[in-house]
Amino acid sequence: RFKITPDQAFQNISYSAGGYKHPSKDSEGFRVVPTQGTISLSFNNERCIEAQTQGQQDEDFAGFILRHYEATRFRIAFDKIVPIMSAWRGLNGLQLAQSN
Structure with a gap:
């Protein structure tokens, strides 16, 4: 993801x-x-930020935030969406499991 x-x-x-x-x-x-x-x-973290912003203009804060968001946001693989949603549904009503 960060190519380092x-x-x-x-x-x-x-x-x-x-x-x-x-x-x-x-x-x-x-x-x-x-x-x-x-x-x-x-x-x-510094190496990751350096790698993702290489070539970025110093004044381009919006571009920096966009690149940072794209590199660090959580992306679920398509084939794992249904199992994850099923696991979340199974936690419904289990307060202790949800807080951990």
Whole structure:
């Protein structure tokens, strides 16, 4: 989405099982991540903003907001809309589940 590498996106990485290396994509385009240990990291918002506003005029605030909105808004994949709506309907009346 932001077209930056994992090394640019994540900082201050510590991994309880030793040194951490970002996983590469497999043949299907998925990243296989470790299932053991604990990882702590910071997401670098500045790099994302820089990447999405590259070439933007400094005075064009409206253009900046539009690009930022397009890059960060939540988009549900079309094939997942019905299952998500069904899950939300199933939460109707469950106050505790809705507050978490």
